[in-house]
Amino acid sequence: MNGRQESALLIVGHGSTVNPGSSAPTLSHATEIRRRNIFADVQCAFWKEEPSLRDAIFLFDPGTIKNVYVVPNFISEGYFTQTVIPRELELNGRITKRANGQTWNYGEPVGNHPLMTELLVQRAREIAPDVPENQTSLLIVAHGTDLNENSAVAAKREAQRIRRLGRYANVLNVYMEEFPLVSDWRVLTNTPNVVVVPFFISDGLHSYEDIPVMLGIIDGGSTSSAEAKCEEVFRRGPYKIDDRSLFYASSIGTDARVADIIVEQAAAGETNGSRN
Amino acid sequence: MPLEKTLAAVLSDKSRFGQIFIQRTGSGGFVLCHHDDANSRGLEIFKKPEDALRIARSDDAGKYRPLKTAPNLRRGWRLEVVDLGELRRALDCFYPGRLAMLAAWTDNRLSTTPLRETLDRQSGMYRIAAKISDQQIDDVVGNFCKSGGGCLRTILWKRDTHGAIPSTSLPPKKFDPGHDQTGRGQNAIPLLCQEPCNLLVVECRKVVKGEIDE
Ligand code: SF4
Numbered sequence: 001m002n003g004r005q006e007s008a009l010l011i012v013g014h015g016s017t018v019n020p021g022s023s024a025p026t027l028s029h030a031t032e033i034r035r036r037n038i039f040a041d042v043q044c045a046f047w048k049e050e051p052s053l054r055d056a057i058f059l060f061d062p063g064t065i066k067n068v069y070v071v072p073n074f075i076s077e078g079y080f081t082q083t084v085i086p087r088e089l090e091l092n093g094r095i096t097k098r099a100n101g102q103t104w105n106y107g108e109p110v111g112n113h114p115l116m117t118e119l120l121v122q123r124a125r126e127i128a129p130d131v132p133e134n135q136t137s138l139l140i141v142a143h144g145t146d147l148n149e150n151s152a153v154a155a156k157r158e159a160q161r162i163r164r165l166g167r168y169a170n171v172l173n174v175y176m177e178e179f180p181l182v183s184d185w186r187v188l189t190n191t192p193n194v195v196v197v198p199f200f201i202s203d204g205l206h207s208y209e210d211i212p213v214m215l216g217i218i219d220g221g222s223t224s225s226a227e228a229k230c231e232e233v234f235r236r237g238p239y240k241i242d243d244r245s246l247f248y249a250s251s252i253g254t255d256a257r258v259a260d261i262i263v264e265q266a267a268a269g270e271t272n273g274s275r276n
Numbered sequence: 277m278p279l280e281k282t283l284a285a286v287l288s289d290k291s292r293f294g295q296i297f298i299q300r301t302g303s304g305g306f307v308l309c310h311h312d313d314a315n316s317r318g319l320e321i322f323k324k325p326e327d328a329l330r331i332a333r334s335d336d337a338g339k340y341r342p343l344k345t346a347p348n349l350r351r352g353w354r355l356e357v358v359d360l361g362e363l364r365r366a367l368d369c370f371y372p373g374r375l376a377m378l379a380a381w382t383d384n385r386l387s388t389t390p391l392r393e394t395l396d397r398q399s400g401m402y403r404i405a406a407k408i409s410d411q412q413i414d415d416v417v418g419n420f421c422k423s424g425g426g427c428l429r430t431i432l433w434k435r436d437t438h439g440a441i442p443s444t445s446l447p448p449k450k451f452d453p454g455h456d457q458t459g460r461g462q463n464a465i466p467l468l469c470q471e472p473c474n475l476l477v478v479e480c481r482k483v484v485k486g487e488i489d490e
Contacts, residue, residue, distance in 0.1 A: 017475065017478075020334075047474065049342070054471045055470075058380040058470070061380075079400065
């Protein structure tokens with residue numbers, strides 16, 4: 001990476017106007033990377049929160065920061081990474097030279113990095129440390145049919161990669177809104193243990209409510225706060241259902257090791273990004 | 277650290293930034309609290325700059341604050357930071373990006389974007405927002421951005437490339453960075469708005485779709 005004193009990292013997240021949990025992982029990865037002192041400055045920008053993507057253009061003083069590495073904290077390429085972020089940040093391709101002398105490198109989304117596979121496996125292992133993997137099915141859950149991201153394809157790719165490791169009895173990509181459906185887990189799997197990892201960037205309604213309802217581990221319609229729901233659903237496992245043990249993880253994007261992926265993605269953006 | 281420099285240049289022993297009251301301590305640190313709590317006792321003490329994230333998250337009623345520059349910062353806290361660097365980080369959590377915009381503005385490198393340009397740039401579900409009429413803009417901006425109950429930023433952008441003011445119902449001081457938007461008439465470090473925010477775009481879309489009363 002070009003001189004650290006002159007380089008800054010910009011982590012771009014979606015953010016939310018209703019759910020504070022949406023930007024929380026992005027902010028904490030930024031805090032962690034700041035602590036490591038790899039970049040002269042580390043900032044976040046959001047589509048739905050502050051600082052905005054438009055603010056981001058002015059976040060780094062061109063007098064001191066010459067290179068900005070932009071890493072989208074998104075699960076896959078899609079509408080945001082291909083349309084919204086480049087437009088709002090005024091990026092034209094992988095490398096943008098600005099009139100102020102800065103060079104902006106646009107990296108690939110976090111979910112695209114090969115380390116993601118390792119992280120999913122580690123996460124699965126951590127929430128179910130004592131189960132024999134050859135008697136366990138691993139389910140990677142994505143939204144599916146979302147217009148904005150290709151998360152279904154990304155989840156499928158991750159499931160394939162993990163399957164190739166030959167560790168688990170079964171590895172499946174399942175979806176909330178398309179087949180194979182996460183709610184069909186009982187028929188899709190036949191192992192005594194099932195580990196479910198949501199392939200999302202942050203915890204939100206999908207991970208603490210919708211998917212658990214589809215899995216049958218909580219009842220819908222609870223009125224408790226988001227925090228209380230998270231506390232409940234992620235801490236209470238394993239769930240015993242029909243003589244089987246179901247282990248449910250929080251979204252992969254909340255894992256502290258995503259900070260490593262962001263740093264890697266910034267470096268990769270400089271050398272071999274696939275964008276043009 | 278240029279942002280610290282910008283901050284140092286505008287700080288006095290007692291400063292105000294939005295709804296935050298900042299006091300310099302004898303040891304080079306700073307104490308922050310809600311400006312209505314300057315004389316309050318029994319405040320909950322925080323010591324890490326990043327604690328500001330948690331403080332700024334919800335209003336007094338516990339409701340999430342999607343716009344951090346809205347005048348609904350909660351009360352009852354006191355944040356103690358040890359130096360200028362920590363103060364910068366705390367203020368960045370309270371009002372994300374606002375110090376950097378101030379630095380860019382001070383250096384004459386902050387460009388502004390008219391509302392119509394922002395709206396015309398939108399895609400997907402927000403594209404329709406560009407259909408808003410000038411009169412509707414006048415109303416929606418006057419209501420949504422007003423300092424009392426809306427947003428404490430100083431508006432630097434125009435309605436369109438002809439330089440029309442964004443809303444005739446906002447007072448001229450809404451566009452004056454020298455004015456204290458909290459209405460206290462005190463010296464305040466301005467929270468600058470160089471381009472309409474996404475929330476305003478959402479409001480414009482709602483008006484076009486007839487989802488809110490104009
Ligand atoms: S457009 Fe600017 S002034 Fe209006 S609400 Fe958004 S941030 Fe505040």
